[in-house]
Amino acid sequence: MDAFYASIEQRDRPELRGRPIAVGYDGPRGVVATASYEARPFGVRSAISSVLARRLCPALIFVPARFDVYKAVSQQIRDIFHDYTDLVEPLSLDEAFLDVSHVRSATLVAREIKARIRAETGLTASAGISVNKMLAKIASDYRKPDGLFVIPPDRIDAFVAELPVERFFGIGEVTAEKMHALGIRTGADLRQWEELELVRHFGKAGRSYYGYARGIDPRPVVPNRIRKSLGAETTFEADTADREVLLGELEQVCEEVWRRLVRHKFRGRTVVLKLKFDDFRQITRSRTLSRPVDSHDGLCLVAGELLAGVDFGGHRIRLIGVTVGNVPDFAEGCVQLRFDFGEE
DSSP states (O other): OOOHHHHHHHHHOGGGTTSOEEEEOOSTTOBEEEEOTTTGGGTOOTTSBHHHHHHHOTTOEEEOOOHHHHHHHHHHHHHHHHTTOSOEEEEETTEEEEOOTTSSOHHHHHHHHHHHHHHHHSOOOEEEESSSHHHHHHHHTTTOSSOEEEOOGGGHHHHHHHSBGGGSTTOOHHHHHHHHHTTOOBHHHHHTSOHHHHHHHHTTHHHHHHHHTTTOOOOOOOSSOOOOEEEEEEEEEEEEOOHHHHHHHHHHHHHHHHHHHHHTTOOOSEEEEEEEETTSOEEEEEEEOSSOOOOHHHHHHHHHHHHHTOOOTTOOEEEEEEEEEOOOOOOOOOOOEEEEOSOO
């Protein structure tokens, strides 16, 4: 399993078991939210377009998402986590960090949690165990699906040295390509670089990369994570460069964002406009206000002004989104266990 949404659908609909399925909208603007393991050998994965997914796997079965069900199952699994520790940091519906440094054996706890998830939900989970978040996250992806992998303290240096940079936390495809151009392909390569050099090439993230190359990640498990941002977006049925149409769509997006701000009692001063063009190039424009956004009209005004300042360059717009955010401070600490019962 481990493909959370798809596995729930296969659990609830026996006729889908063993068949390639994708959760998402099967339309010209659809995107795959997750794919079952039967679909993945064909190249079907999350975030690709439904059109491409269908081309890669003609037998693919699309299933509409049921987020209310996924949220309920996610809460059921988190309740299991809380039977073992109060230090649970959810990252999304389908993954979480747990600090179990107070128990005698994190491995035994992970095995017991995996067994309970299977018994109580009919789903499988993968667990990664190590001394910090970065290593635990890597470990959780190492034996999927239904995996359990441990990186003990005496193996950290050797493990990190052999690890391709693509496997490090926070290093995506673009950053990995930049590292490759600099001759950095493994943790051992990364370890040869001074911190200031990494910061010069990669900005403040370079400080984290310097630590990661040495198996260091001081971030604690934060049980009550402070929400950093809240937003919404919409993809159009047809690309458009008509600014009146875009303003109308923007107003609806802002209305949804404002509803979420009110529901979550969230206050933020930074408004971010996101645009995706017809060539799939994506840009953001932001403005930080002197005080938090305090009304729907105020949010629409700022977002509209940001849109007015964008030169489309002859392109049409495929997607528009708005986010309201702020950046809180975090304390330091340590962690041992990361559970991933989700997509990748």
